[in-house]
Amino acid sequence: MIGAARGVLLRGFELIERPFDRLFGPALNPLAQLGALGFFFFWIVTVSGIYLFIFFNTGIERAYESVENLTNAYWFHAGVMRSLHRYASDLMVVMVMVHLLREFAYDHYRGKRWFSWLIGLPIIWLLYTSGITGYWLVWDKLAYYVALTSSELLDYLPIFGEPIARNFISTGTLTSRFFTLMVFMHIAVPLFLLFIMWVHIIRISRPKVNPPRMLAALSLIALVAVSIWKPALSQGHVDLAKAPVEIGLDWFFLPLYPLTDLWGKGSVWAFLGGFSIMVGLMPWLPPLRRASAAAVDLAHCNGCERCVDDCPYEAIRMVRRTDDLPFPTEAKVNPALCVSCGICVGACPSSTPFRRTQNLKTGIDLPDYSLAELRERTVAAAQALTGPARVLVLACEHGGGAAHPGAVPLPCVAMAPPSLIDYVLSKRLADGVVVAGCAERACFNRLGVAWTEQRFARQRDPYLRTRVPRDRIATLWTSILELSRFKKELGLFAAKLATLPPAQAISPPPPKATLDAAARHEPSLIENSSQPP
Ligand code: HEM
Ligand code: SF4
Numbered sequence: 001m002i003g004a005a006r007g008v009l010l011r012g013f014e015l016i017e018r019p020f021d022r023l024f025g026p027a028l029n030p031l032a033q034l035g036a037l038g039f040f041f042f043w044i045v046t047v048s049g050i051y052l053f054i055f056f057n058t059g060i061e062r063a064y065e066s067v068e069n070l071t072n073a074y075w076f077h078a079g080v081m082r083s084l085h086r087y088a089s090d091l092m093v094v095m096v097m098v099h100l101l102r103e104f105a106y107d108h109y110r111g112k113r114w115f116s117w118l119i120g121l122p123i124i125w126l127l128y129t130s131g132i133t134g135y136w137l138v139w140d141k142l143a144y145y146v147a148l149t150s151s152e153l154l155d156y157l158p159i160f161g162e163p164i165a166r167n168f169i170s171t172g173t174l175t176s177r178f179f180t181l182m183v184f185m186h187i188a189v190p191l192f193l194l195f196i197m198w199v200h201i202i203r204i205s206r207p208k209v210n211p212p213r214m215l216a217a218l219s220l221i222a223l224v225a226v227s228i229w230k231p232a233l234s235q236g237h238v239d240l241a242k243a244p245v246e247i248g249l250d251w252f253f254l255p256l257y258p259l260t261d262l263w264g265k266g267s268v269w270a271f272l273g274g275f276s277i278m279v280g281l282m283p284w285l286p287p288l289r290r291a292s293a294a295a296v297d298l299a300h301c302n303g304c305e306r307c308v309d310d311c312p313y314e315a316i317r318m319v320r321r322t323d324d325l326p327f328p329t330e331a332k333v334n335p336a337l338c339v340s341c342g343i344c345v346g347a348c349p350s351s352t353p354f355r356r357t358q359n360l361k362t363g364i365d366l367p368d369y370s371l372a373e374l375r376e377r378t379v380a381a382a383q384a385l386t387g388p389a390r391v392l393v394l395a396c397e398h399g400g401g402a403a404h405p406g407a408v409p410l411p412c413v414a415m416a417p418p419s420l421i422d423y424v425l426s427k428r429l430a431d432g433v434v435v436a437g438c439a440e441r442a443c444f445n446r447l448g449v450a451w452t453e454q455r456f457a458r459q460r461d462p463y464l465r466t467r468v469p470r471d472r473i474a475t476l477w478t479s480i481l482e483l484s485r486f487k488k489e490l491g492l493f494a495a496k497l498a499t500l501p502p503a504q505a506i507s508p509p510p511p512k513a514t515l516d517a518a519a520r521h522e523p524s525l526i527e528n529s530s531q532p533p
């Protein structure tokens, strides 16, 4: 059932994301930048909150007047800041919920990736607590309603010795200290939230925490425009003698409040508990099949750090050398973090299929799908090709090419070192090579598409050699649901290939006996900018 729900959601996201891709381009697609936008809105809330605090009177008697004053007397700066503070907080809620659904839809939360998901749970609780305590501070009718309902909800739990709702029953019993506690919480909880947001991404390398400038600028302009057009206002001074009746609700932060009356407090808590337990258990419903973590072969590791640089999950670090090879460091994989994407295999300088050894070895490899097996499968797939334009497809198992008959499957496109394409074309195993991955905005392994593009553009080691004819290579970034686009583009590429003059034979690179050469750090084995094309 969970799989079916994921499928439906994925279709929904694809439906919205594809037109966005065309409109903004994959890099600016807001749905691919939800986490970064979350951080951006957080900073807007923080800056506007600090600004408001200058004008805010933290005493319960003067709080309402001070908020009214900033809306009316200084609307053009403090008033706009108040609206920015409210609307950016609302957008954070939207972003968090859509981000949660999207990570679920794209299956980014199971297996070794459970950590970010689970840390998302306290984020939701802290975000709501921040917003709810914020509404309290305005001390208008809505604040009274929020205060009263929150207290009733809390009183339902056996936490406090004395019911806290009593604080609000009449002016006589209302304590200013309680209000000061809310002011403190409204500052302390977001600070803690920021800390948890940082923990949320510690297992991810190069997390996108800043949206592209254009997207940030557009979001800010839109927020300022809405703040001027529809400023955030208070709802009349609180009257503790009267229970609040007609009030406008913030449906982003307070959707459960009316349900307290409708369902009863117990049901609201049951809903919140059930939601939290379900979200908390999701990474194991059902658990992901465990593939073995990448393994380092010290005899072939020269400590170049490329694998550390390319791993999207912070699963590799360099440690002091443990053998007698003359390098100061060696790569070490943390199996608890490794998702077996193989990107490190594609990054390692010793991952070269040109090695004329039967038992192809490399510095870092996947025990369940080694570079040797990848070479074997590539050769077998190429040998099965027929027709005027023999196109070999190297396909990520999460992208649109996965279902293509005869494709060589990869856990991520970036597992294939660029030298594998050189190998196929220089040995004339195929007339062209298609590297097929996920849609650019939604690479299953976060950085696989980006690294592949940079390697091909010779901006990132290991470079694709200049001698490799670029008109015989195509990259197709399509999602698993874009099969017809994949087929169409593949057909166009094959048709273009058929019009090209016969491929020139490329002289094979000089034989490199290799294994030891890697260990000796011979530049010839390391495809980088210093290498002849
Ligand atoms: C303030 C709220 C949040 C912010 C600012 C935030 C931010 C981020 C960022 C920046 C990333 C890294 C994206 C990338 O570069 O690939 C990320 C990933 C992720 N987030 Fe959030 N997030 C928030 C809330 C949540 C919540 C509530 C959940 C779910 C319960 C969640 C689940 C995830 C997951 C599963 C990943 C992907 C980890 C992976 O790819 O291995 N996040 N988030
Ligand atoms: S297989 Fe992927 S996750 Fe594991 S160490 Fe290599 S790059 Fe990192």
Ligand code: SF4
Pocket: 296, 300, 301, 302, 303, 304, 305, 306, 307, 308, 330, 331, 347, 348, 349, 350, 363, 364
């Ligand atoms: S040689 Fe390979 S395994 Fe060793 S540090 Fe470099 S990329 Fe990593």
